[in-house]
């Protein structure tokens with residue numbers, strides 16, 4: 455699976471002086487287009503030990519065709535979850551997703567027809583011990 459990194463960065467990524475958990479956000483275009491590919495590496499600030507992930511309430515992709523995959527690394531050989539439709543972590547009735555890692559790779563790809571609003575992902579770094 456090849457994913458081309460595109461202009462996915464539209465959020466903030468910084469560490470506050472007090473290790474306050476400043477959320478990191480990324481979004482697809484709204485709406486996304488057909489045959490769109492997106493890739494974004496995520497690294498939480500030093501001192502964080504895990505990530506809490508939820509998606510913006512407007513998030514919507516074509517069910518079973520246009521997937522957001524939370525890959526463990528850029529190879530995307532394994533992942534923390536694969537999502538489409540409105541079935542995303544943090545959108546009712548789904549709980550936010552706790553990921554016991556300090557980095558991951560967000561992959562999104564649309565097929566050749568039918569698009570939707572797209573996604574916004576909010577990643578909250580968690581500080582402390584696992």
Ligand SMILES: [Ca+2]
Pocket residue numbers: 516519520564565566567568569
């Ligand atoms: Ca589609």
